[in-house]
């Protein structure tokens with residue numbers, strides 16, 4: 001059996017590797033605490049589950065879904081954008097339903113990247129920005145991200161030969177894994193840069209609903225001219241504790257949305273329509289859940305940042321996302337420190353380098369863990385140092 005080179009070219013999928021190590025420890029009866037994966041520990045709210053229970057009994061929902069999303073779903077996405085950000089997107093040609101934003105990230109490459117084309121990828125970011133490129137025969141240029149530069153991906157330093165072959169640039173703020181946020185000036189510069197170099201910007205706003213200390217993330221599409229060059233991805237996963245449901249959407253530039261829809265219509269058959277109905281309830285029903293979740297993660301953030309400071313590890317206090325990005329102690333690489341913590345404290349943290357080259361020197365701690373387990377994990381790390 002001979003598989004394609006593109007499979008061999010993929011790096012090992014980060015979370016699969018973490019799961020494998022965890023299972024090996026658990027098979028030995030060891031209690032492992034995972035701070036590795038950003039999968040909310042709280043259930044989906046009742047009003048959304050109830051909407052699903054009703055929707056699943058509707059026989060019309062049992063048939064093939066629309067490739068692009070049911071009209072009522074696309075209208076709900078558009079209404080949510082208006083209520084939440086005062087951004088107007090046309091449900092008919094500026095919105096497409098996604099089977100989770102991961103699916104949209106992977107498929108946008110097939111719509112824009114030919115073999116040998118470059119994609120500008122954040123120096124550390126969600127791994128599929130890079131692996132999606134590999135699967136489509138494209139190349140990644142990692143834009144440097146440094147703490148001194150507030151982890152804003154430096155697109156301006158991209159060499160001109162790379163730019164000549166680049167079609168697409170990923171940005172994502174609030175950022176996974178660094179939790180950095182971007183200001184309007186940075187977004188405006190990115191829009192001007194994309195116009196100058198004829199690039200599509202894909203702004204991944206997976207953490208749009210999680211903000212701390214009164215901060216609420218904005219939409220990239222709020223910026224003037226954004227729709228000329230960008231699409232933005234939103235997901236119910238983290239906003240409404242719906243990671244398992246696989247429902248999200250892309251909104252923005254109609255040419256890009258149409259191209260993505262064309263790819264999807266040849267590969268998948270859309271999101272189960274009952275799930276779209278549940279997502280409509282999530283987006284247009286009561287929004288208290290997003291504030292409650294932000295409160296929970298903020299409390300956990302405070303616990304972790306303070307505990308890390310007490311053991312001499314530096315971490316910035318994030319204003320959003322469900323991660324704390326901490327510098328590893330002197331003398332360790334990210335991978336060495338993550339593996340020491342797993343071996344000696346039975347705690348899983350993600351090595352920063354798993355997210356790209358700018359992640360060296362850092363680990364990512366996920367706050368999607370119950371408070372008592374989080375406290376215990378930090379105590380274990382302290383005892384292992």
Ligand SMILES: Cc1ncc(COP(=O)(O)O)c(C=O)c1O
Nearest residue numbers: 100101102126176206235237248
């Ligand atoms: C930045 C970012 N984008 C996209 C995703 C994928 O989310 P979804 O569940 O919508 O596919 C994640 C998941 O952790 C993420 O962190």
